[in-house]
Amino acid sequence: KAGVTQTPRYLIKTRGQQVTLSCSPISGHRSVSWYQQTPGQGLQFLFEYFSETQRNKGNFPGRFSGRQFSNSRSEMNVSTLELGDSALYLCASSLDLAGLGGELFFGEGSRLTVL
Amino acid sequence: QKEVEQNSGPLSVPEGAIASLNCTYSDRGSQSFFWYRQYSGKSPELIMFIYSNGDKEDGRFTAQLNKASQYVSLLIRDSQPSDSATYLCAVIEWTGNQFYFGTGTSLTVIP
Numbered sequence: 001k002a003g004v005t006q007t008p009r010y011l012i013k014t015r016g017q018q019v020t021l022s023c024s025p026i027s028g029h030r031s032v033s034w035y036q037q038t039p040g041q042g043l044q045f046l047f048e049y050f051s052e053t054q055r056n057k058g059n060f061p062g063r064f065s066g067r068q069f070s071n072s073r074s075e076m077n078v079s080t081l082e083l084g085d086s087a088l089y090l091c092a093s094s095l096d097l098a099g100l101g102g103e104l105f106f107g108e109g110s111r112l113t114v115l
Numbered sequence: 116q117k118e119v120e121q122n123s124g125p126l127s128v129p130e131g132a133i134a135s136l137n138c139t140y141s142d143r144g145s146q147s148f149f150w151y152r153q154y155s156g157k158s159p160e161l162i163m164f165i166y167s168n169g170d171k172e173d174g175r176f177t178a179q180l181n182k183a184s185q186y187v188s189l190l191i192r193d194s195q196p197s198d199s200a201t202y203l204c205a206v207i208e209w210t211g212n213q214f215y216f217g218t219g220t221s222l223t224v225i226p
Contacts (some may be wrong), residue, residue, distance in 0.1 A: 040218075041217055041218070042217060042218035043159075043205075045215070046151065056212045058213070089118050090159075091160060098213065098214060099210075101147040101207055103161045103164075104161065106158035108158050109158055
């Protein structure tokens with residue numbers, strides 16, 4: 001059974017640019033959650049998508065957005081990149097809504113560096 | 116205000132010893148508690164979850180929950196060098212909307 005796949009794994013951008021990250025969840029999983037991981041802040045929740053709808057959103061500015069397609073694949077977009085956006089972006093899939101307490105399966109992450 | 120707090124460590128224990136990892140949370144209505152392990156450069160993976168007060172054992176791992184004290188811990192018995200990783204505590208608060216993760220405790224098991 002294939003795991004959660006995130007692309008690209010590494011990318012370097014400059015301030016002001018925008019970036020799109022992709023996540024393919026485990027087959028049959030309907031929920032995709034996105035997290036930002038930094039050494040100081042740990043894992044910070046960005047948003048969760050379920051059945052193509054954003055169900056929950058963390059405390060991030062509107063520059064961070066996402067969407068989910070009918071096949072449950074998800075993308076997140078960060079516009080007008082800032083140096084502080086440098087982080088590991090993790091995608092996690094689950095069978096049902098994450099808040100129901102099921103296991104989160106994480107991808108390997110996309111490491112974004114903003115110069 | 117942080118929802119979930121953990122000592123960042125590093126915590127070092129000798130091989131064969133018991134490693135004790137601690138986590139406190141602020142939302143008294145939290146219902147579900149999880150421990151994830153993250154090896155360096157890898158993604159987090161679930162070790163255990165616990166919903167009820169008391170202890171839950173799974174092999175060398177024991178999760179302990181005390182809702183009155185808003186405290187959850189993970190004990191690793193007979194620690195092995197392969198247990199060296201960062202351990203993340205996660206909590207689902209009462210609204211059931213999302214996971215809140217602690218910043219993690221780095222554990223090193225010394226052979």
